[in-house]
Each structure stands twice: as structure tokens, then as C-alpha cells.
Amino acid sequence: MLDRRAQTLLKTLIERYIAEGQPVGSRTLSKFSGLELSPATIRNVMSDLEELGFISSPHTSAGRIPTARGYRLFVDSLLTVRPLAQAELSEIRGAIQPDQPQRLISHASQLLSELTQFAGVVIAPRRSQPKIRQIEFLALSDKRILLIIVTESGDVQNRILFTQRTYGPSELTEAANYLNQNFAGLDFQQIRGRVQDELRQLRTDMTELMSAAIAAGNEAVSDTSAQYVISGERNLLEVADLSSNMDRLRRLFGLFEQRTSLSQLLDLSSHAEGVQVFIGGESGIAPLDECSVVAAPYEVDGQVVGTIGVIGPTRMAYERVIPIVDITAKLLANALSAP
Known part of the structure; x- marks a missing residue:
């Protein structure tokens, strides 16, 4: 899309702006680009x-x-990733040692924060869904039914279902018996996968109750807000690009407390290979419009179980942050997979 001269000038402009935080003029571009161009030519480009x-x-x-579009092209096509200094590599290896998983997650988050001086975040390995021992339905009023779920570990979860019609005691017993006889010993994800075809064969007036029970049960036993550890949020108070707007900072810290949206964004990265960079509005999360998120998935025994990331301003040293996130993800995976 851009010729080599335009690419070189754009790369130089972004590198100088990241380093100095000031708008970049023609004289600076002439000095640092290595191109012998007249000021008029640079201005035209x-x-x-x-x-x-x-x-x-x-x-x-x-x-x-x-x-943000310029940063995107820079990160995708123009960036030269810088190998980490030996001292930084040693620091990461020293901090990410086989240990209790929760302490490892905390250490990794703190390390990302300390090395980048931004916020470091790590989504902890997901816990597997519990298996279901028994399900019961209890009528509360005409169209309100209490769903009672007992897991194999003995944990009891309750959810209220709001239905389109009233179900009699015999229908509720029939529905509970059907689920218990066919799906005890499975988790709700497995039940949902197996039950779609079977529901079509049931009486249509029972499918609403069954579908509502499976959806509510899945929500009841799932860890819907992913467990994650965030460190170094206060570092962002020292970033001039962000601290100049207190309302934006408040919304950003509100995002850290609310967690759901950020977890969903980081969860997207768990489906990608290697490091992903979300710049500004690409995240789809308003408080991150002036921020970038550099994230990478990590594995345990060949399975992706979580994500690590750094949250900072769009004006960040990507050539340094990207390898920090990449190497930390790999070392965390090795430490968690160690026998």
C-alpha cells in the first residue's frame, strides 16, 4: 500500500514519537530516517x-x-522486535519457576508490570466444569420454577427459571427424571452438546423447560467471571498520555474492577497463535480506546488454559513489550506443565 520511502518515514515518525512523546516534524524525520530527501518532499509524503x-x-x-491505523501498520509490517537483554531474560526465568499455580500466576502478573511499567494481567487456568449428580425442579408459583443442581462433589446450586406457561408437579418430575437418567455424571457443556437432537424428539411443550434448565444450570456451575490477577494498575497513573484525562482513567480503572469485558477480550487471544496486539478501538471496549493490549495464550500439557497480557498506552515500545509477553507466556507454560 505504501512505497518504501513512505514506509521508512512512517516507521521513523512512530519510533521517534514513542521515544519522545512529542509530535514529529520534517527536520526530525530528515535527521533520523537515513533518507536524503528535501524538507518539501518529506512534507508531501x-x-x-x-x-x-x-x-x-x-x-x-x-x-x-x-x-491507531498507523500503529496497526507499524506493528504488523514495520516493527523490528528487539531481543530481550540477558538481564531481563534472567529476571523472567528467576521469577517463573515451578511453584503453586496461584503464586505463579501472581508472579507472572507482577513481572509483566515491573518490566513494562504498565499493567500486567494473567488469566488463571480454567477450572473444569463439575459433573452433575442430580437435578430437581420445584414449582414456586405459576411461572416460576426453582432449579436445584447437585454436583458430584456435593455442591448445591439453585437458579430460578421463568417459563412461558405453568408446569404441573408430574411434568416437573418427568423432566427431572429424564435429565437424571440420561445425563447424570456429565457436565452441562456435555449435556448441551448431546441434548440438542434429543430435545427435538420430546414433546414441544417440554423443550422450553429443558432448554431453560440447561442454560441456567450451565451458568450456575460455570466460573463466569474468569479468574485473573492484575498488577501495576497504578503505573498507568504515571503515563502522561493517560493521566491527562482523569475521566478516561476512571473508566479504565472501572474496567479493571468490573473485569468481564477485559476477560472476554483476553479470552479472544486464547484462540490465537502467539502474541496478539489490540490497538485503541480495535478492542471494542470504550475505556481502552487510548490503550493497547498485548496478549498471548499459554498452554499446560498442550492445552491452552489461559492468557497473559500487558495494558498500556498506544504509545508504547512494542518492540520490547511483545517479546516480554511472548517469553513470559512460554516460561509460564513450562513452569505449570512441570511434573
Whole structure:
């Protein structure tokens, strides 16, 4: 899309802006790009890059700054990832040693924060769903039914179901017997997978109750808010790009407390190979519009079980943060898989 000259100038502009935090002008580009171009030629290329949406001009300056689109091209095509210094590698290896899983997760989160000076986050390995021993239905009123779930470990969960019609005691007993006889010893994910075809063969007036019970039961026994550890949130108070807008910071810290949206974003990374970078609005989460998330999945015994990541401003040293996240994910996987 861009010729080599435009790519070089865009790469130089983004590198200088990341390093200095100031809009970058033609003189700086001439000095650091290694290209022998006249100021007029550089200005023309900058004008083209701005028209394409890769850079923008702040009102108060003659220089330019990268846009989220510019950062995206930079990370995907222009970035030269820098190998970590031996001291940083040794620090990561020293902190990520086979240990109790929860302590390992905490250490990894703190390490990401300390090495990047941003916020480090680690989603803990998911717990497997409990198997179901018994299900019961109890009528509360005309269209309210109490679903009682007993797991094989003896844990009891209750959920209230709101139905379109009233179910009699014999129908509730029939539904409970059907589920117990056919699906005891399975978890709700397995039940859901097996029951779709079988529900079609049941009387249509019973399918609503069965479907509602499976959906509510799955929610009751699932760990719906993924367990994660976040460290170094206060580092973001020291980032000028973020701390200049207190309302934005409040929304960002609200996101850390609420957790669900951030967990869903990090969960997306668990389906990818290697490091993923979400820049600004790409996350689809409003409080992260001025932030980037660098995330990578980690495995235990060949199975992806969680995600680690760094949350910071879009103006971050990607060439350094990406290998920190990548290596920490690999070492965490090794430590958790150790016998």
C-alpha cells in the first residue's frame, strides 16, 4: 500500500514519537530516517500519510503523531522486535519457576508490570466444569420454577427459571427424571452438546423447560467471571498520555474492577497463535480506546488454559513489550506443565 520511502518515514515518525512523546516534524524525520530527501518532499509524503489516515496533526503543533491505523501498520509490517537483554531474560526465568499455580500466576502478573511499567494481567487456568449428580425442579408459583443442581462433589446450586406457561408437579418430575437418567455424571457443556437432537424428539411443550434448565444450570456451575490477577494498575497513573484525562482513567480503572469485558477480550487471544496486539478501538471496549493490549495464550500439557497480557498506552515500545509477553507466556507454560 505504501512505497518504501513512505514506509521508512512512517516507521521513523512512530519510533521517534514513542521515544519522545512529542509530535514529529520534517527536520526530525530528515535527521533520523537515513533518507536524503528535501524538507518539501518529506512534507508531501507526510501529507499523503495523513490523507491515508496513518498520522494526524495536533492543532497546536506543526508536527505529526501516529493514529491507531498507523500503529496497526507499524506493528504488523514495520516493527523490528528487539531481543530481550540477558538481564531481563534472567529476571523472567528467576521469577517463573515451578511453584503453586496461584503464586505463579501472581508472579507472572507482577513481572509483566515491573518490566513494562504498565499493567500486567494473567488469566488463571480454567477450572473444569463439575459433573452433575442430580437435578430437581420445584414449582414456586405459576411461572416460576426453582432449579436445584447437585454436583458430584456435593455442591448445591439453585437458579430460578421463568417459563412461558405453568408446569404441573408430574411434568416437573418427568423432566427431572429424564435429565437424571440420561445425563447424570456429565457436565452441562456435555449435556448441551448431546441434548440438542434429543430435545427435538420430546414433546414441544417440554423443550422450553429443558432448554431453560440447561442454560441456567450451565451458568450456575460455570466460573463466569474468569479468574485473573492484575498488577501495576497504578503505573498507568504515571503515563502522561493517560493521566491527562482523569475521566478516561476512571473508566479504565472501572474496567479493571468490573473485569468481564477485559476477560472476554483476553479470552479472544486464547484462540490465537502467539502474541496478539489490540490497538485503541480495535478492542471494542470504550475505556481502552487510548490503550493497547498485548496478549498471548499459554498452554499446560498442550492445552491452552489461559492468557497473559500487558495494558498500556498506544504509545508504547512494542518492540520490547511483545517479546516480554511472548517469553513470559512460554516460561509460564513450562513452569505449570512441570511434573
